[in-house]
Structure formats: structure tokens, C-alpha cells
Amino acid sequence: RLFPSDLAGLGLDGPGRESSTAELPDSSPGSEGSAIESLAYITSAYYEGSNLREAFLSLFPESRPGRPHGTDVAKKGPEEAPSGDAARDRQGWRIFLEALMRICDALGAIHSRGLIHYDIKPENVILIPQYPLDSGPSSRDRAAGSEPTCPSGFDVKILDFGLSDEDTTPLGTRVRGTIPYIAPELMDTSSADSRCDLFSLGVTIAYAVTGRFPFPGNRPERWIDAARKGRTVELIRLRPDMPRGLALLVEELLKPSPDLRPATVFEALARLEEIGGFRIPSGKRIQRRRF
Numbered sequence: 001r002l003f004p005s006d007l008a009g010l011g012l013d014g015p016g017r018e019s020s021t022a023e024l025p026d027s028s029p030g031s032e033g034s035a036i037e038s039l040a041y042i043t044s045a046y047y048e049g050s051n052l053r054e055a056f057l058s059l060f061p062e063s064r065p066g067r068p069h070g071t072d073v074a075k076k077g078p079e080e081a082p083s084g085d086a087a088r089d090r091q092g093w094r095i096f097l098e099a100l101m102r103i104c105d106a107l108g109a110i111h112s113r114g115l116i117h118y119d120i121k122p123e124n125v126i127l128i129p130q131y132p133l134d135s136g137p138s139s140r141d142r143a144a145g146s147e148p149t150c151p152s153g154f155d156v157k158i159l160d161f162g163l164s165d166e167d168t169t170p171l172g173t174r175v176r177g178t179i180p181y182i183a184p185e186l187m188d189t190s191s192a193d194s195r196c197d198l199f200s201l202g203v204t205i206a207y208a209v210t211g212r213f214p215f216p217g218n219r220p221e222r223w224i225d226a227a228r229k230g231r232t233v234e235l236i237r238l239r240p241d242m243p244r245g246l247a248l249l250v251e252e253l254l255k256p257s258p259d260l261r262p263a264t265v266f267e268a269l270a271r272l273e274e275i276g277g278f279r280i281p282s283g284k285r286i287q288r289r290r291f
Contacts, residue, residue, distance in 0.1 A: 047157050051122035052208040055099060055154055059092035093243055095153055097276040099127055100205065102156040104269035105280065111194040111265055118163040118176040120200035122207060127154035167193055180213050180223035184256045195258035198265060202253025210238045214254060230256040245275035
């Protein structure tokens with residue numbers, strides 16, 4: 001983005017530039033500003049990827065609505081859920097669990113710095129597909145609309161820190177977040193902690209796996225009421241092939257009281273590692289730091 005030339009001397013190379021370019025591991029580096037030859041500008045990183053729901057569908061293409069050999073499990077019962085190839089499905093769930101681990105790892109880096117994101121949702125979690133050598137979709141394939149090779153993994157970026165704030169900042173009267181991803185305590189109390197991001201993560205995972213929100217009803221006010229009362233849709237009935245441990249973890253993430261959720265995102269990460277039977281390399285389990 002370009003700015004008028006009279007802004008070029010406002011010190012974009014000073015402290016404001018440093019704070020805008022701070023990058024958390026596996027999160028968006030935000031914006032970078034500078035001034036060259038009296039031309040002021042700001043640049044932002046661009047990532048070509050997909051949200052968590054789209055990434056899930058790339059692993060389980062038979063779940064796409066309207067597929068002739070698949071069923072939209074978000075609208076059908078368990079008896080109609082797609083079976084697919086067992087070995088491929090196991091690999092798909094392993095890759096999906098790894099992506100969730102990386103999301104938790106990135107969110108842990110944010111929380112370790114005393115920040116709360118406040119707006120975790122599919123659109124703010126970008127997954128960049130990784131392919132085996134010589135098997136990724138080419139630009140010609142994408143232009144022709146052919147189906148790409150199933151990714152072998154994902155790089156994760158958490159975006160949009162517009163609502164984020166230090167965890168010591170009072171909420172005041174401002175409700176932060178997006179319905180229905182917003183945690184109940186953000187609407188009912190004047191303070192919250194990082195566990196509100198875990199509730200949002202639970203809704204995000206549920207939507208990614210089933211294509212619907214995990215609350216009964218079809219109106220925002222009903223979703224809010226259900227979230228407050230702890231009434232959620234049983235994921236294992238909508239997606240009977242999902243790992244049972246993952247379904248139970250999501251149920252805990254969606255608890256209306258933060259005291260009933262995992263204490264930290266690293267606890268959720270440890271649960272995912274237990275469910276998957278493997279760990280990811282992590283350098284983000286660091287001591288708490290502040291900018």
C-alpha cells in the first residue's frame with residue numbers, strides 16, 4: 001500500500017516499524033513499512049493456502065458436497081457417512097492431526113508472549129499445502145480445474161491480529177470475536193484469559209471436520225445460547241470415522257466454563273500428540289515473554 005509523499009518523513013523506520021514487523025513462529029509477520037526516495041509504503045506477507053475446512057476436504061475429497069461418490073456428512077447421518085479407502089483415511093487423519101498440532105504450537109507461541117488472539121476461526125488459520133516432490137498441482141492443472149494430489153502435510157500461519165491484546169487488558173464493554181466462535185465468557189464477564197482462544201479453536205475444528213457449527217439451531221442467537229449452556233452436537237455421530245480421542249478433545253474445548261477446558265494450549269497439544277501417537281518438532285514451548 002502506497003501513502004502520500006508527505007508521509008515519507010514520519011519515521012516508518014523507527015519503533016513503529018519494529019512493532020509492525022514482529023513475527024511469531026508459524027504466524028503472520030504482519031506488515032512492514034519503510035520510505036524510499038520520499039515514497040512511503042507498507043508491505044504485507046501473502047500466503048497462498050486454504051482454511052482448515054478446505055484443507056480437511058483436500059484430505060477427504062469424498063466429503064465434498066455434491067460429489068457423486070461421496071456424502072456431505074454435515075447433512076447426513078452416520079449410516080450414510082463416507083467410508084473411503086481405510087489406509088488413505090488413516091493417513092488423512094494423521095496429516096490432519098499434525099496440522100492441528102502445528103496450529104496449537106503456533107497459538108502457544110502467541111500465548112507465551114502474553115497475548116490473546118480473540119478471533120481464531122477458519123479464515124484466520126491458513127494452511128499451506130506441502131506435496132511430495134514432483135506431485136504437487138501445477139498451474140496448468142489448477143487452470144484446467146483438475147483435482148490436485150493429496151497434500152502430504154501443511155505449513156500453518158495464524159493471521160489477523162486486529163483484535164488481539166495482552167491478557168492483562170480488561171475487556172470493558174467491547175465484545176471481541178466472531179459468532180459462533182466467540183467463547184461464552186467474552187460475552188458474560190469483563191475479563192478472560194487465553195482459554196477463550198481454545199473455545200474458538202474447538203469450534204474451528206468442529207466446523208472443519210463436519211462442515212457445520214457444533215451447536216444446534218440455525219440462527220446466531222441459538223448458537224450463543226447453546227454455547228452458554230454447553231449444548232453441542234456430538235461430532236462422532238456426524239463423523240464416525242474421526243479419532244474418538246479428537247472428538248472428546250473438541251468436546252472439552254467447547255465447555256462453557258474455561259475451568260473445564262484444557263488449562264493451556266500446550267495441554268491440548270499434548271493430547272493431540274497422544275491421540276496421533278507421534279510428536280512434531282517444536283521450538284515454541286518457551287518462557288512467557290512480552291513485546
